[in-house]
Amino acid sequence: MKDRRLMLFEVARGTAAILLALLVATIFIFLCSDEPMTALRYLLIGPIIKDSGGFNTMSFYTILAAMIPTIFTGLATCVMFSAGQFNLASEGGAMAGGFVAALCGIYIQMNTGLHAVVCVVIAAIVCGLIMLIPALLKVKLGASEMVTSLMLNYIIMYIVLHFLNYNFADRSKGSTQTYPFAETAQIPALVPGGSKLSWGFVVALVFVVIIALFMYRTRWGYAIRMIGINKSFASYSGMKVGGVIVLSQVIGGLLSGLGGSIEVLGRYTTFLWKELPGYGWTGITIAILAKNNPIFVPFAAFFIAYLNKGCSLMATYSDVPAEMIDIIQAAIFLFFAAEQFLARYRQKIVVRNTQADLAKLETVKGGETQ
Amino acid sequence: MPQNEFVVQMVGITKVYPNGIAANRDVDFNVRGGEIHALMGENGAGKSTLMKMLFGLEQPTEGKIIVNGETVRLTSPTVAISKGIGMVHQHFMLVPSLTVAENIVLGMAPTKGMFIDYKKAVEITEEYSKRYNLLVEPDKRVMDIPVGMKQKVEILKALVRGAKILILDEPTAVLTTQETEELFRELIHLKEQGYTIIFISHKLNEIKQITDRITIMRAGKSMGVYNTAEISKEEISRLMVGRDVVLAVQKDKAEPKETVLQVRGLTYTNEWNKKMLDGVSFSVRQGEILGVAGVEGNGQGELVEMLFNLNRPDAGSATVNGQEIIGMPQDKLRALGVSLIPEDRMTYGIAGAATIEENLISDRIDQKRFNKGPLFNMKAIHAESEQLIKDFAVLCKSHQQKVQMLSGGNIQKVVVAREFSSNPKLIIADQPTRGIDVGATEFIRNKLVELSRAGAAVLLVSADLNEVMELSDSLIVMCGGKIAAYFEDTSTLTDAVMGEYMLGLKSQSDEEIRRVCHEG
């Protein structure tokens, strides 16, 4: 069948990368902790197992809640990377989206239900439009989208902070934040309790399906993927390469805007981010783990959220700091993205497959000539 | 040096590439010290492979190489250079933003303490430049100098590294007439100083002008060594151009109908100021295959580029069924019914990391039958790809297999399946069977005939004489960017006649050529 052995190999390789990263983490824990076993326990099973031994539902919900924004930024990165566009502005997109949605939530009045949707949609559209900047500069002038999008992150951050501080701050509060959103604009919780798991999670999963369908079941997604693989082929085939490159980045903007706005309206009651939220970078890790395939994004997002939770538990209950997560993430990231990691074994499989094919071909040919 | 002493002896060389193509079969190649030796042959005759082995870029499968009486193993260019062999590649190996002098000393720069002794580099350049009469401007950046000077820089690079045997791979292909003559004077000058030059070319006049001996290759084999003075151009052309095996293609007589493609006065000068197309005019009619023959690099590639909007001409027009197609975007071209089998299938023909199915539908994703609302109609797409795989006998595990896992012949079948199945009115086939196996070749050729008989107009560009003569109903020969001849009926054509037109020994009158426009 369709290269099953190779697929199995890819899975094994991913697992090896993760295990290797965890091994690195374990070594660090043993190096720096006086109670390494406790630390490891919280890191690995703490997120879902209670101290008393049972399944920790509440903690599990928190993990799911943490996936909401990163699923969106992960999807955004999948779409843009698939088109071969190294746009790194989903970071800024999420912040802009959150801020715009917050403003709409404060200053527009509407019915429950509709209000939140309108806020989120406006936020997404604004972010989609923002992404026109790196996209058009790339297509029209050939300016590197990587550099412009990095700069865009900071431009967005400072502009948001400017408006937050000078135009929309609630002066009655000790810290800089907006007035609270109208209750109508808040995204309702999916489960009771303080887990912050809102209906946004369901929306995120719906978008996973939508983007998966978009990428693999529509002509536009198809064009995005083909352009990412071979631009010359795409234009020779009659695809509008420039237009599709712009489209991919605008969709990336829409998705990161969705992520930021849903996170803000689902988790908080006012807008209070004072720096870039980091979801964009996590989104890149997720896209790498998912191999740019939207279907794998929730799994990758879960994995990262789980590790994050594990690390923060570890920091709370043992003497290992939560920032361990960055070391684990970086290690996974490096090995996952390494084409040549264990490549020798891959080559062996390819050679064996080719030889098998050739042998089969020989017998077929032999049969014909007889 | 005694006249009979060989500086290079390649004995019984056989080269089989990993993909199974035998580029050289039992070739003997001997070069005397101090001569200019021509290596001639059509494209794909195996000249380049032979020279790559001499320069250490490829290793022979069988046979041995003797340089200056010593059997050598040339495992890399560095080893070849140390044996006194230098090569000037057809595509220059220069760094554009560095100066001429810097390029010449690259990797062996003279130093004063820690620093490059640039003055010394210029001195070296000037010294060699003067000694060998290869005039270059040491301080100019390579990106700012004309192509003729770039070639001199390449030759100087080899000489500075101590080369006594120079391989020049089609050195005149990029040069203007004046530059070519200058190069010849320089080469003769080098020869007088005892250097040995191996000169690859297809141009008969040039060969006659400057070489001492000629080795002619055809289909991977040597056709013998001749003294240039003792062999006529006609004889060379006969030895070079010829067919070995004739694959029989079943073909009814063409019944051409209305004109589909009309090309008028297409002219193009490339960025090196070389006129690649010079007022090319012809027409292709429904139901016929018009072949374009010629030694590669005589404008055929550019012609195809212009017709499929991969490049823009300086002047001229081309219409398909009356509509101008110069500058028309590819989606519109395809909507008009124009198909192209590109010469470079890995760059244009396929997306390697995509599946066979995705490669088969790339030109038709906007069609209604493959879409249901915003979504693809996967059933229709699967059906289409399965059908195409069956019709075109693509050997694969499933339509979900990645195209890059297929063999060359099967990759080409994927390209052909897509291009032939879109109900084309005009098929441009550029080297449709280059480098693929016999089975796939035969299959593709038969399909071309089948489609033309079903009413498509076919423009077949091929450097494979066998192919172009067998398949074409009528045929034009291109030489130096112009149409050198038009043959209305290919069945009576002989290789010898073709060779003379291809190599520029003869050309027809304008009236004769104009018949290909089919104007009254």
Next chain:
Amino acid sequence: MSQLWEMIFQSEFLFSVIRITAPILFAALGAAIAERAGLTNMGLEGMMMISALFGTLTSYWTQSWIIGVLCALLVGLVLSLMVGFFALKLKTDIILAGIAVNMLGSGGTIFLLYMFTGMRGNTGALVSENILIPTVHIPLIQDIPVLGDILSGHSVLTYLAFLFVLLMWVLLYKTPVGLSIRAVGENEHAAESVGIKVRRIQYTALAISGSLAGLGGAFMSMYYSQGWNSGMVAGRGFIALAAQAMGQGEPVGTMLSSLLFGLAQALRTKVSALQGASSYLVSVIPYVATVLGLVIYAAATIRRVKKARRTKHVAAPVEEKE
């Protein structure tokens, strides 16, 4: 407004421009040397963070600022070789490898700091005057009115940063290694065909790049902010990439665009002190300036190529990099 002009023309302001430019300049030169060898060092930000941390820690342990700076340099070098190993040997996309280093830089540093000292977030408690990078008053120059106030009294590393512009220029244009770096970055095959060891050259360029980032990091923690803290580098590594792009990999051009950033950032500090001005909007200036710089450069390139095509200029076409 007049208030602002007054401030700008004070020598103290220009002094701060130079001070602020130095770390960006280190990183931008690092970006440039890598880019000249055909490699994008996306990991500068993280390299600066990590080496900044090790710089302060070592200087505290050894009570020697020199050893601290050397250690920072070494850490930057090791990290860049790691990027090289993954990108060149294991074929990780070099941009992704750089992003991984940035992850290590943002969180890994906090982790490492805790691991070594038990402190969280910053090293303020460890810093004392004697382990900071000392400032130098240049004889003669310091006595020149105005100019002396601007140019004298900077840290050793500040002068080093500007010295490196010259050194980099010499390296690139006057030494065999530089020649090889430029050849590899522009036409790998041409370099290979004359026997240049392409991989070795690429590792060399990365090593220089990482070392410069290391010095930039040392400057940040051991002089600029007097101690390490987690928000310290604040995107300077990314700005460096942009400065490199604006300066087209030329040492002097890179320095000029770095100075532009320094100026914009110094301006920001000044403006935010003014009544009614938004420091946030001023903060945007350097980033917008970069984007504009890139746009202008790109537009000019396109015009040039078009013109060359029209006149059929007798020169090789500009290779479009994908």
